[in-house]
Amino acid sequence: NAGVTQTPKFQVLKTGQSMTLQCAQDMNHEYMSWYRQDPGMGLRLIHYSVGAGITDQGEVPNGYNVSRSTTEDFPLRLLSAAPSQTSVYFCASSYYSSGITYEQYFGPGTRLTVT
């Protein structure tokens, strides 16, 4: 199993550009999520999904969109990049049953710089 994969590993954008961060998992997990990691702030939840066709906002959703058309894929779209979105982005997935999620498996991350 590849686990959780993310592309690209690094990305530099100019202010106002848009892009999509890709995330895929091969563990048949229903729950998937996106976090951003900033120094001294831990990980903050951006968006999450409990299954195909179902998404919801996390703690810091502004400026980001998600969709979930398949169980495997959960892309994160930056609509109009801003310097405040410079961060490391992690995708994660976990087993989900009866409304309960368990330990999450993380991808290797995407380091995004917005100039």
Next chain:
Amino acid sequence: AQSVAQPEDQVNVAEGNPLTVKCTYSVSGNPYLFWYVQYPNRGLQFLLKYITGDNLVKGSYGFEAEFNKSQTSFHLKKPSALVSDSALYFCAVRVPSLTGGGNKLTFGTGTQLKVEL
């Protein structure tokens, strides 16, 4: 609202000595508690979890954690530290809810563990 506190930004310990990384939490309800480790330029790796049962939980790489409900703590421990344990450690909490909402996981700000020879 749920929250997690890791009061130490950095913990230094000599190789071979016991280590403790502290975590306290605040939730309404019975928590699910997790520890993750992050090595440089890598994603987070799951170490161990407490859901119910024995308060002492054993995990990967010789780590263990003790759940203390009265002190609302979930400290990570290892009897004998290794230089290779040097990494960033995160505590996280979730309160399960059958009403859905994805059972959001709340992370602490992380503790950098440095193990020296």
